Amino acid sequence: MTDHTTDPRTAASARPATASHATETAFLGLGPKDFRLLLIVIALTMLAPFLLNPFPAGSELAQFNAGYPDLMQRFVIFGIFAIGFNILFGLTGYLSFGHAAFLGVGSYAAIWMMKLLTMNVIPAIVLSVIVAGIFALLVGFISLRRSGIYFSILTLAFAQMSYALAYSVLTPITGGETGLQAKINDPRILDPGAGQSLGRANLFGLEMGSSYNLQIGDWSFTFNAGYYLAAIVMLVGFYLAIRLFRSPFGMMLRAVKSNQQRMNYTGLNSRPYTLAAFVISGMYAGLAGGLMVAMDTQVGPERMFWTASGEVVLMTILGGAGTLIGPVLGAGMIKYMENIVSKINDNILHQWFSFLPDGLEDALVAIVYPFIGKGWNLTLGIVFMLVVIFLPGGLVQGGQKVARLFRRNNRKGGGAESEAAKKQPAE
Amino acid sequence: MGILEVKNVGKRFGGLKALDNVNLSVQENTVHAIIGPNGAGKSTLLNCLIGKLIPDTGSVMFDGQSVLGRKPHEINQMGISRVFQTPEIFGDLTVFENVMIPIFARRDGAFALHAFKQVMNDRDIRERTEAMLADVNMLDKRDAHAASLSRGDKRRLEMAMCLSQQPKLLLLDEPTAGMARADTNNTIDLLKEIKAKRDITMCIIEHDMHVVFSLAERITVLAQGTPLVEDVPDNIKGHPKVREAYLGTAH
Numbered sequence: 265m266t267d268h269t270t271d272p273r274t275a276a277s278a279r280p281a282t283a284s285h286a287t288e289t290a291f292l293g294l295g296p297k298d299f300r301l302l303l304i305v306i307a308l309t310m311l312a313p314f315l316l317n318p319f320p321a322g323s324e325l326a327q328f329n330a331g332y333p334d335l336m337q338r339f340v341i342f343g344i345f346a347i348g349f350n351i352l353f354g355l356t357g358y359l360s361f362g363h364a365a366f367l368g369v370g371s372y373a374a375i376w377m378m379k380l381l382t383m384n385v386i387p388a389i390v391l392s393v394i395v396a397g398i399f400a401l402l403v404g405f406i407s408l409r410r411s412g413i414y415f416s417i418l419t420l421a422f423a424q425m426s427y428a429l430a431y432s433v434l435t436p437i438t439g440g441e442t443g444l445q446a447k448i449n450d451p452r453i454l455d456p457g458a459g460q461s462l463g464r465a466n467l468f469g470l471e472m473g474s475s476y477n478l479q480i481g482d483w484s485f486t487f488n489a490g491y492y493l494a495a496i497v498m499l500v501g502f503y504l505a506i507r508l509f510r511s512p513f514g515m516m517l518r519a520v521k522s523n524q525q526r527m528n529y530t531g532l533n534s535r536p537y538t539l540a541a542f543v544i545s546g547m548y549a550g551l552a553g554g555l556m557v558a559m560d561t562q563v564g565p566e567r568m569f570w571t572a573s574g575e576v577v578l579m580t581i582l583g584g585a586g587t588l589i590g591p592v593l594g595a596g597m598i599k600y601m602e603n604i605v606s607k608i609n610d611n612i613l614h615q616w617f618s619f620l621p622d623g624l625e626d627a628l629v630a631i632v633y634p635f636i637g638k639g640w641n642l643t644l645g646i647v648f649m650l651v652v653i654f655l656p657g658g659l660v661q662g663g664q665k666v667a668r669l670f671r672r673n674n675r676k677g678g679g680a681e682s683e684a685a686k687k688q689p690a691e
Numbered sequence: 692m693g694i695l696e697v698k699n700v701g702k703r704f705g706g707l708k709a710l711d712n713v714n715l716s717v718q719e720n721t722v723h724a725i726i727g728p729n730g731a732g733k734s735t736l737l738n739c740l741i742g743k744l745i746p747d748t749g750s751v752m753f754d755g756q757s758v759l760g761r762k763p764h765e766i767n768q769m770g771i772s773r774v775f776q777t778p779e780i781f782g783d784l785t786v787f788e789n790v791m792i793p794i795f796a797r798r799d800g801a802f803a804l805h806a807f808k809q810v811m812n813d814r815d816i817r818e819r820t821e822a823m824l825a826d827v828n829m830l831d832k833r834d835a836h837a838a839s840l841s842r843g844d845k846r847r848l849e850m851a852m853c854l855s856q857q858p859k860l861l862l863l864d865e866p867t868a869g870m871a872r873a874d875t876n877n878t879i880d881l882l883k884e885i886k887a888k889r890d891i892t893m894c895i896i897e898h899d900m901h902v903v904f905s906l907a908e909r910i911t912v913l914a915q916g917t918p919l920v921e922d923v924p925d926n927i928k929g930h931p932k933v934r935e936a937y938l939g940t941a942h
Contacts, residue, residue, distance in 0.1 A: 527792075529772075
C-alpha cells in the first residue's frame, strides 16, 4: 500500500476526506448515531412499565394499557425473534418462511434443561441458542442451495416437517399434542428441592414471575423480574445486531442482496456468508424460544406452525426490513394489536358510542365490530396493506417522513440560520 | 509462454459447435482483443475462461494453473477480474462500499467472518479505497448510491472495483456495448489511462472496431468457433480472411 500513500496527488485528495469520514467511535464500538439509537432503546425498554401504562388503573382507557408482565415479555421476546430474522431477511434478502422452527427447537431444548438440570434459566437459554444454531446450520446448508422462492419453500417445508414431527413421531421428546411442562417429578439433578415441589423458573433464586407493584395515585406500574431479564437479553441482542450491521460481514451480506453475480466475480464465496447469517438468525430465534420457556415453563408444537413463521415476516416488514429498530417496532405493534385490540368487545364499543342516539350507536358499533375482538386480524391486515403500499420501508420510513416534515417546518421558521446549522454536521 | 494459455478448447451446445479447437495465448502486459462477427463464439470463450462454462475438450491455463472446474470466486482469487457488458455493481450500496468490497475480498479471501469490527474503522482498507477512488476521479461521489450513477460512472466504478484488486488479468466483455460515441471514447480513454499507469494484462472481447483498433496490441479474429488469424492490429485491418468473415463471401 505504500505506493498509494507516497503518490502525492492521491494523498492530497484523500486526506481531507479521511478526516471527515473516519467514524469517531462514541462508545462500545458504535458510531455516535448508532450509540444514540442504542441509548433510546435502552431507555424505552427500561422505562416500559411506565410508558406502556399511561392510563390510570380504574379508568375506561385502562384497557389500552400494555404494561402487564406477560405482554411486556412478549414484546421483547418477539423483538429478539424479529431482530434475528432481520439479520437474514433485511441484509441478505433471503426470505425464510420457517423461522418458527428454530424458535420451537430452542423452546424444547430449554424446557428439557429445566426438566433435567435445574429451573435456573441460564443453562436453558444457553442450550436453546446452541441447539437452534446447530439446527439452523443443517437447514441452512440444504436450503441455501437455492434462492428466491425456492429457498422460502424449502425453509417452509423444514418448519412444517418439524411441526409435524413434534406433533407425532417425536412425541417422546416433545410431548406431542400436549407439549411439555415443568412437573413436580422432574429429575432436576442440580436443584435441591427437586421432587418435592413444582419448581419455578428463576435466575439464581430470583423468580421470573416475581413482580413489584408501584402505586402512584391512580396509576399502577408493575416491574417484573422476567421482563427485565428478557429486556436485558434483547438489548444485548440489539447491540450485537448493530455491530453486525456496521461490520464488514454486514456489508458483505448487503452485497449478497444487491448483486450476487458481482460478488462471486469479486472473489467472494456468497454461500458461507448467507449460511453464517442464517445460523446467526436461527440462534436469535432459539434465544427467543428459550426466553419464552424461561417466562412460562411450557412448550407446544404449535409454536412451530407456519403462521408463527409468517408472523415474524410480518413484524419485520411492518417495522421496516433492513433497518435496525424496525423489526422491534413491528413486533411491538403486532403483539399490541393481538393482545389489546382483540380484547375490545361489543359492550365496550356500546360504552364508547353511548353518547349517540340509539340507532346511530348501533350502526357505528356494527361497522366497527368486525375490526375488533376476534377481528383484530382484519385490522392488522389493513394496517399491513397500508404500510406496504404507502410506506414500503415500514414504520421506520413513516417515522423518517414525519421527522422530515417537522424539519422542513422548522427550517421555514428558522430561515437561513437553521439551514446553515443543518449543513454543518454533514460536512 | 503467455499468462493465459487456451489450448484446443472445444464446446458444443447440442448439435451446435460453439467453439472448435481454439488456441489462444495472451502475453503478459499486453492488450489482447478477441473480435469476430455475431455468433463467432466470443462470449462462449469468455465464459470458459471465468468458470461459467466448462469446455468439453482442451485446457485453459492461467499463470501456470488450470482454471477449469473452478468456481468464479476461486478464479477471481487467482487474479482474474471481469468487467461485464452492462456494469455489474452493488446498486444498493454506496460508491465507497462498492470499492471496499473487492479490497476486502483481495485481502481476506473468499470468506471472513469479521462480524464485530466496524467497516470504517479499518484504516488500511479505507485508505486503499480512497486512493482507488481518487485514481478514477470518483472521490466526490463516494457517498452516492451506486444505482443512482450515470451509465458512464457505473462503468468507471466497475473498473475501479476490478482494478482495486490489482488483478493480473482484466477481462472486458464488450465494455462499450450500447454506448454513445462520446461514452465509448471516454471508456477508451479510461482504459488507456489504466494501462499507462500500471502493469496489467487486458483481454477485450469487442464488436466495435474503433475500440479494438484504439486499444489492442494483438488481435485474435474468431469466426464460427475457430480462430482465423492472430496478429498485430495493422496486419488485421486489411487481412482478406477477416474481410471475408465479416462481410461474407459474396463478391
